Amino acid sequence: MASAQGAFQGPVNIAIIGGTGLESLPSFEPIAQLPLAHPSLQTPWGAPSSPITILSHTRPGSKPLNVAFLSRHGLNHEFAPHEVNSRANIAALRKIGVRSIIAFSAVGSLKEEVRPRDFVIPNQVIDRTKGIRPFTFFEQGVVCHVPFADPFDNDLREVIIKALEAVPVLEATPDPDKPATAEIPKLHTSGLVVCMEGPQFSTRAESHLYRSWGASVINMSALPEAKLAREAEISYAMICMSTDYDCWHEEDVSVAMVMANMKANAGNARKVAEVILDTLAKADDHDVDPLIRKAAHGEALKGSTLGGLSGVSVVPETRASVNSRIGWLFEDWKH
Numbered sequence: 356m357a358s359a360q361g362a363f364q365g366p367v368n369i370a371i372i373g374g375t376g377l378e379s380l381p382s383f384e385p386i387a388q389l390p391l392a393h394p395s396l397q398t399p400w401g402a403p404s405s406p407i408t409i410l411s412h413t414r415p416g417s418k419p420l421n422v423a424f425l426s427r428h429g430l431n432h433e434f435a436p437h438e439v440n441s442r443a444n445i446a447a448l449r450k451i452g453v454r455s456i457i458a459f460s461a462v463g464s465l466k467e468e469v470r471p472r473d474f475v476i477p478n479q480v481i482d483r484t485k486g487i488r489p490f491t492f493f494e495q496g497v498v499c500h501v502p503f504a505d506p507f508d509n510d511l512r513e514v515i516i517k518a519l520e521a522v523p524v525l526e527a528t529p530d531p532d533k534p535a536t537a538e539i540p541k542l543h544t545s546g547l548v549v550c551m552e553g554p555q556f557s558t559r560a561e562s563h564l565y566r567s568w569g570a571s572v573i574n575m576s577a578l579p580e581a582k583l584a585r586e587a588e589i590s591y592a593m594i595c596m597s598t599d600y601d602c603w604h605e606e607d608v609s610v611a612m613v614m615a616n617m618k619a620n621a622g623n624a625r626k627v628a629e630v631i632l633d634t635l636a637k638a639d640d641h642d643v644d645p646l647i648r649k650a651a652h653g654e655a656l657k658g659s660t661l662g663g664l665s666g667v668s669v670v671p672e673t674r675a676s677v678n679s680r681i682g683w684l685f686e687d688w689k690h
C-alpha cells in the first residue's frame with residue numbers, strides 16, 4: 356500500500372467514516388493512502404481528522420469496489436467529539452469524489468429493546484449540540500438554507516437495510532415481545548438519535564427527558580457531520596452500534612463500559628461493512644436494484660440533491676472570495 360501513497364487516481368464514490376473503536380477496517384485491502392499533507396486533503400478549513408485510506412473490496416465475479424475510509428477521531432482517537440473538524444472531513448471526502456457516506460457511531464441506548472451491541476439505522480436526529488462546533492459551509496457572504504427534514508438519506512438507508520436483511524449477520528425485524536437471542540445483535544431499521552454536545556455523558560434528568568421525547572439512542576457525532584454532508588450534496592446514512600444503556604437504566608455510563616461492548620461491536624461492524632460493500636459491488640449485475648447501482652456509481656441519491664448552492668444568495672462584492680473558498684465544493688455552482 357505504501358508504494359501507492361498519494362498515487363490513487365480514483366474514482367471513489369463511497370466513503371466509510373469510522374468512529375469510536377473503529378479506527379480502521381483491517382479486513383479490506385488498502386490500495387492507497389492519502390496522507391494529511393496530500394493536496395487533495397487540503398481544504399479551506401484545514402486537513403481532515405486522519406489520512407484517507409482507499410480500500411478495495413472484491414466480490415467474486417464483480418469489478419473491485421473502491422471505498423474511502425476516514426477515522427473521525429483521528430488514527431489514535433486524538434480528537435474529542437467537539438474537536439472533530441467535520442468541515443474539513445466532509446470537504447476532503449467531497450474533493451476526492453465521494454457522493455455517499457456510511458458513518459459508524461457508538462451510541463448509548465435510550466430504549467429497553469435496543470440492547471447493548473444491537474445496531475440501529477436512524478432516520479431522525481435531535482440536535483442537542485451547543486452551537487460551538489462549526490456547523491455550516493455557508494457564511495461570510497453566502498446565505499443558503501438547505502432542506503434537512505430527513506437528515507439521513509432514505510435511499511442510502513434502504514440500500515443498507517436491504518443488504519443487512521439479506522444476510523444473517525444481524526437478527527432482522529426486532530420483535531419486542533420475542534425473547535432476545537443473546538448471541539445475535541438485532542438490527543433496528545429506524546430510530547431517533549439525540550446528538551449531544553459532550554464530552555461528558557448526560558445527566559439522569561437529561562436521559563429521562565430524551566426518553567420522553569421517544570428517542571432511541573444518543574451519541575456526540577451525528578451532527579454537524581450529517582448537516583455538512585447535506586450541504587455538500589453527499590448522501591449520508593449512519594450505522595449506530597449500541598454500547599450501553601444510557602444512565603436512565605441503572606448504572607452510570609463509563610468509558611470502560613462503552614469500550615468493552617465496542618470491542619465486541621467492532622467485529623460485527625466489520626461484518627456489517629463487508630455485507631454492505633458486497634452488495635454495492637453487485638452494481639454491474641444485470642438484475643441489481645437501481646438504488647444499489649446509483650449508490651455504487653456515485654449517481655445522485657435523494658440526500659445528494661438537496662444541498663449545494665442552488666438556493667444561494669451572494670452579494671456581488673463577495674462572489675470572488677466565495678468562489679475560491681467554496682465554489683469547488685458544488686458541481687452546479689455558476690461561477
Ligand SMILES: CSC[C@H]1O[C@H](OP(=O)(O)O)[C@H](O)[C@@H]1O
Nearest residue numbers: 374375436460461574575576613
Ligand atoms: C467513548 S464514548 C462517546 C463517544 O463515542 C461515540 O463516538 P463515535 O460516534 O465517533 O463512534 C459518541 O458519539 C461519542 O463521541
Ligand SMILES: Nc1ncnc2[nH]cnc12
Nearest residue numbers: 461462463573574575601
Ligand atoms: N451513553 C452515551 N451517551 C453519549 N454518547 C455515547 N456514545 C456511546 N454511549 C454514549
